[in-house]
Amino acid sequence: MSAVLMPVVERLIPEFEKLKKRMPPNFESTLVLPCLRRVQDERGYVADEDIVALTKYLGVPRMQIEQVLSYYTMFRRKPIGRWHLQACRNVTCSMRGSERLIDALGRKLGVRPGQTTADGRFTLSEVECLGSCGTAPVVMVNEAYHENLSIEKLDELLGRLS
Numbered sequence: 703m704s705a706v707l708m709p710v711v712e713r714l715i716p717e718f719e720k721l722k723k724r725m726p727p728n729f730e731s732t733l734v735l736p737c738l739r740r741v742q743d744e745r746g747y748v749a750d751e752d753i754v755a756l757t758k759y760l761g762v763p764r765m766q767i768e769q770v771l772s773y774y775t776m777f778r779r780k781p782i783g784r785w786h787l788q789a790c791r792n793v794t795c796s797m798r799g800s801e802r803l804i805d806a807l808g809r810k811l812g813v814r815p816g817q818t819t820a821d822g823r824f825t826l827s828e829v830e831c832l833g834s835c836g837t838a839p840v841v842m843v844n845e846a847y848h849e850n851l852s853i854e855k856l857d858e859l860l861g862r863l864s
Protein backbone atom coordinates (compact mmCIF):
# COMPACT_ATOMS: atom_id res chain seq x y z
CA MET A 703 0.00 0.00 0.00
CA SER A 704 1.41 3.43 -0.92
CA ALA A 705 1.51 6.16 1.69
CA VAL A 706 -0.76 9.15 0.97
CA LEU A 707 0.90 12.44 1.74
CA MET A 708 -1.27 14.61 3.97
CA PRO A 709 -1.83 18.14 2.56
CA VAL A 710 0.42 20.75 4.17
CA VAL A 711 -2.31 22.84 5.82
CA GLU A 712 -4.03 19.75 7.21
CA ARG A 713 -0.74 18.57 8.69
CA LEU A 714 -0.18 21.97 10.35
CA ILE A 715 -3.64 22.33 11.89
CA PRO A 716 -2.60 21.11 15.39
CA GLU A 717 0.05 23.86 15.39
CA PHE A 718 -2.44 26.45 14.10
CA GLU A 719 -4.90 25.45 16.82
CA LYS A 720 -2.31 26.35 19.46
CA LEU A 721 -1.93 29.79 17.86
CA LYS A 722 -5.69 30.20 17.77
CA LYS A 723 -5.95 29.59 21.51
CA ARG A 724 -3.73 32.61 22.13
CA MET A 725 -6.12 34.89 20.22
CA PRO A 726 -9.42 36.35 21.34
CA PRO A 727 -12.45 34.79 19.61
CA ASN A 728 -13.16 35.99 16.06
CA PHE A 729 -9.59 37.11 15.44
CA GLU A 730 -8.83 34.32 12.95
CA SER A 731 -7.86 36.84 10.27
CA THR A 732 -4.77 37.80 12.28
CA LEU A 733 -3.54 34.24 11.82
CA VAL A 734 -3.17 34.59 8.05
CA LEU A 735 0.44 35.80 8.26
CA PRO A 736 1.80 33.20 10.74
CA CYS A 737 -0.08 30.38 9.00
CA LEU A 738 1.35 31.37 5.61
CA ARG A 739 4.85 31.48 7.09
CA ARG A 740 4.54 27.96 8.44
CA VAL A 741 3.12 26.69 5.16
CA GLN A 742 6.08 28.20 3.30
CA ASP A 743 8.52 26.70 5.82
CA GLU A 744 7.02 23.28 5.14
CA ARG A 745 6.52 23.37 1.38
CA GLY A 746 9.11 25.95 0.34
CA TYR A 747 6.40 28.12 -1.22
CA VAL A 748 2.65 28.72 -0.92
CA ALA A 749 0.66 26.64 -3.40
CA ASP A 750 -2.85 27.35 -4.60
CA GLU A 751 -4.16 24.35 -2.64
CA ASP A 752 -2.73 25.92 0.55
CA ILE A 753 -4.64 29.15 -0.11
CA VAL A 754 -7.88 27.23 -0.64
CA ALA A 755 -7.31 25.18 2.54
CA LEU A 756 -6.50 28.30 4.60
CA THR A 757 -9.62 30.15 3.43
CA LYS A 758 -11.67 27.20 4.68
CA TYR A 759 -9.74 26.72 7.91
CA LEU A 760 -9.57 30.40 8.92
CA GLY A 761 -12.90 31.40 7.39
CA VAL A 762 -11.36 34.39 5.64
CA PRO A 763 -11.90 35.49 2.04
CA ARG A 764 -9.30 34.39 -0.49
CA MET A 765 -8.64 38.07 -1.30
CA GLN A 766 -7.31 38.63 2.22
CA ILE A 767 -4.76 35.85 1.82
CA GLU A 768 -3.80 37.08 -1.67
CA GLN A 769 -3.24 40.60 -0.26
CA VAL A 770 -0.84 39.30 2.39
CA LEU A 771 1.00 37.19 -0.20
CA SER A 772 1.40 40.09 -2.60
CA TYR A 773 2.39 42.63 0.08
CA TYR A 774 5.21 40.65 1.71
CA THR A 775 8.00 39.85 -0.73
CA MET A 776 9.20 37.01 1.51
CA PHE A 777 6.34 34.86 0.24
CA ARG A 778 6.86 32.71 -2.82
CA ARG A 779 4.14 31.29 -5.06
CA LYS A 780 6.27 28.74 -6.88
CA PRO A 781 9.16 26.41 -6.06
CA ILE A 782 12.61 27.93 -5.89
CA GLY A 783 16.16 26.62 -5.88
CA ARG A 784 17.97 25.06 -2.93
CA TRP A 785 19.75 28.40 -2.43
CA HIS A 786 17.70 31.58 -2.72
CA LEU A 787 19.94 34.56 -3.35
CA GLN A 788 18.13 37.82 -2.68
CA ALA A 789 20.22 40.77 -3.76
CA CYS A 790 19.24 44.19 -2.45
CA ARG A 791 18.99 46.83 -5.17
CA ASN A 792 17.79 49.72 -3.02
CA VAL A 793 19.52 53.11 -2.74
CA THR A 794 22.37 52.40 -0.34
CA CYS A 795 23.26 49.04 -1.87
CA SER A 796 22.98 50.58 -5.31
CA MET A 797 25.42 53.36 -4.36
CA ARG A 798 27.80 50.66 -3.11
CA GLY A 799 27.75 48.61 -6.31
CA SER A 800 24.80 46.24 -6.10
CA GLU A 801 24.12 46.47 -9.86
CA ARG A 802 27.59 45.12 -10.60
CA LEU A 803 27.07 42.35 -8.04
CA ILE A 804 23.69 41.39 -9.45
CA ASP A 805 25.09 41.38 -13.00
CA ALA A 806 28.01 39.22 -11.85
CA LEU A 807 25.69 36.83 -10.04
CA GLY A 808 23.50 36.53 -13.13
CA ARG A 809 26.52 35.82 -15.36
CA LYS A 810 28.04 33.27 -12.96
CA LEU A 811 24.76 31.42 -12.48
CA GLY A 812 23.49 31.84 -16.04
CA VAL A 813 20.15 33.28 -14.93
CA ARG A 814 18.41 36.63 -14.70
CA PRO A 815 16.71 37.91 -11.54
CA GLY A 816 13.53 35.93 -10.98
CA GLN A 817 14.97 32.77 -12.53
CA THR A 818 16.25 29.46 -11.16
CA THR A 819 19.25 27.59 -12.52
CA ALA A 820 18.48 24.52 -14.64
CA ASP A 821 19.88 22.21 -11.94
CA GLY A 822 17.50 23.73 -9.37
CA ARG A 823 20.32 24.82 -7.06
CA PHE A 824 20.06 28.61 -7.22
CA THR A 825 17.29 31.18 -7.54
CA LEU A 826 18.30 34.80 -8.00
CA SER A 827 15.98 37.60 -6.89
CA GLU A 828 16.32 41.36 -6.70
CA VAL A 829 14.70 42.79 -3.58
CA GLU A 830 14.20 46.13 -1.91
CA CYS A 831 16.01 47.19 1.28
CA LEU A 832 16.97 44.26 3.50
CA GLY A 833 17.39 46.59 6.48
CA SER A 834 21.16 46.33 6.62
CA CYS A 835 22.12 49.51 4.77
CA GLY A 836 25.12 50.13 7.05
CA THR A 837 26.78 47.01 5.63
CA ALA A 838 25.77 47.48 1.98
CA PRO A 839 25.84 45.85 -0.46
CA VAL A 840 23.90 42.93 0.93
CA VAL A 841 22.79 39.58 -0.46
CA MET A 842 20.63 37.26 1.58
CA VAL A 843 21.15 33.53 1.00
CA ASN A 844 18.14 31.68 2.38
CA GLU A 845 17.95 33.12 5.93
CA ALA A 846 21.56 34.35 6.21
CA TYR A 847 22.84 37.87 5.45
CA HIS A 848 26.08 38.33 3.52
CA GLU A 849 27.24 41.90 3.93
CA ASN A 850 29.86 44.29 2.55
CA LEU A 851 29.95 42.06 -0.50
CA SER A 852 32.39 42.44 -3.36
CA ILE A 853 32.78 40.41 -6.56
CA GLU A 854 35.64 38.50 -4.90
CA LYS A 855 33.59 37.72 -1.80
CA LEU A 856 30.76 36.63 -4.09
CA ASP A 857 33.03 34.02 -5.69
CA GLU A 858 33.95 32.67 -2.25
CA LEU A 859 30.29 32.62 -1.23
CA LEU A 860 29.15 30.72 -4.32
CA GLY A 861 32.01 28.27 -3.83
CA ARG A 862 30.76 27.46 -0.33
CA LEU A 863 27.20 26.72 -1.47
CA SER A 864 26.96 23.09 -2.48
Ligand code: FES
Pocket residue numbers: 790791792793794795796830831832833834835838839840
Ligand atom coordinates in the same frame (compact mmCIF):
# COMPACT_ATOMS: atom_id res chain seq x y z
S1 FES B 1 19.58 49.53 0.77
FE1 FES B 1 20.33 47.51 0.75
S2 FES B 1 20.06 46.85 2.78
FE2 FES B 1 19.19 48.81 2.76
